[in-house]
Amino acid sequence: MSNSDIIAFVRSIFKEPEGFIPLHAPLFGGNEKKYVSDTIESTFVSSVGKYVNRFEEMMQEITGARYAVATVNGTTALHLAMIVGGVKDGDEVITQPLTFVATANAISHCRALPVFVDVDRETMGLSPDALSSFLKDYAVVRGNECYNKQTGRRISVCIPMHTFGFPAFIEEIAEVCAEWKIALIEDAAESIGSYVGNQHTGTFGLAGTFSFNGNKTITSGGGGAIVTNDEGYARLAKHLSTTAKQPHTWEFVHDHVAFNYRMPNLNAALACAQLEQLPVFLERKRALSSEYAGFFQDSGISFITERKGTTANYWLNAILFADRPARDSFLSESNTEKVMSRPAWELMNRLPMYRNCLKGDLSNAEWLEERLVNIPSSVRNQ
Known part of the structure; x- marks a missing residue:
């Protein structure tokens, strides 16, 4: 699956063929x-x-x-x-x-x-x-x-x-x-x-x-x-x-x-x-995550889903690329194309003010940081 395929799909589900798509915009539709x-x-x-x-x-x-x-x-x-x-x-x-x-x-x-x-x-x-x-x-x-x-x-x-x-x-x-x-x-x-x-x-x-x-x-x-x-x-x-x-x-x-x-x-x-409006927001976010899950199935790109026995609000949908170069390629292309995406945060132990803090083995956090990208997750107005 190419970066352009993902970008095109995001545009299709947000019904925004050309304009900017934010990562998560608020929706004010009530009181x-x-x-x-x-x-x-x-x-x-x-x-x-x-x-x-x-x-x-x-x-x-x-x-x-x-x-x-x-x-x-x-x-x-x-x-x-x-x-x-x-x-x-x-x-x-x-x-x-x-x-x-x-x-x-x-x-x-x-x-x-x-x-x-x-x-x-x-x-x-x-x-x-x-x-x-x-x-x-x-x-x-x-x-x-x-x-x-x-x-x-x-x-x-x-x-x-x-x-x-x-x-x-x-x-x-x-x-x-x-x-x-x-x-x-x-x-x-x-x-x-x-x-x-x-x-x-x-x-x-x-x-x-x-x-x-x-x-x-x-x-x-x-x-x-x-x-x-x-x-x-x-x-x-x-x-x-x-x-x-x-x-x-x-x-x-x-x-x-x-x-x-x-x-x-x-x-x-x-x-x-x-x-x-929280119940409606959660229902719509779950519907969005379901569309993403179906799209990324068998794509070679992992879409993160809730673990068994839990209910996630899917605040930000997240995908995992094979490695950092693939991640960075998508980040560059999607943001250039005005479809906002972002990586995981820089790990806290790498920030200058926390670099000397005590830490354990952080292999999983490092693995995720190299691969993870958040993609547009706003509540869609239906």
Whole structure:
């Protein structure tokens, strides 16, 4: 199959014979204008307003989590989730190298050190086998906490990421974390509407975090959320997201060094209108992935699909070429032809600020990085 065959097929299914086809554009086909106008008319456009509360309620309904806390973006959600989860200066936090830089940056914002452990080829998410092997080589449990035997640092949290909306082996990861006394916080930024069995991603550990950036399945322009089943955790997260102001009609008393991370009502209005359409969006994205799967069958190019027992939201569809030259050839030709495609992220351990971080064997992440390409995945307006 040639690059031009793929480009022609993408143009045919998006019904765009000549113009630019983005990787993932938002679709506003519901109550977005109505709710945003309502917010403007109310004058409650900042972090106090009915849509912020409604957004949190909808996130609880969708994920099945008992509590949700709205934030201004996914990075702040992950940062706050770790702070509330007890990450301290100098701790080590295990994550995967194949991820968006925000995962590693949020760890650094806590003044902690990322540790990179390999992914599975099947899920592109953190490998529970690689995690277990790394901990057996490096870790020891002392007094109900995990420590790195070589560095002496506490390993406080593990953050797997559900890559492109495909659920990782999160149940197995949770078992490893429980065995080694490490808190589990899921980076579910890309996986709204993804499940393992009947359980939504982001709900398998202490907390999960989501992103609602402009290119996500659901967007609020900028926004994030923390979900958890722990009441005390949720209460503290919400308190710290609102500058730790004690409730009072007129006095300004704050009891923690905290953050101004609360989602504005204006963004929440957009998010609520988008979440109302989530079932339709997911249905259309699944139909798109099915068309791609049929097209790439027997082509020599692998199309990544959800693993058995899981439901992926197919946020970004992904294909695997035979090698890096084939990958780069397609990236060059498709983008020249105004059909947007992109490679996987540069592995975190190769970025200058994370080059000296501790890492395990990363063979799978390196293999995927050389071959993976995301292709247009927008929700089509039908």
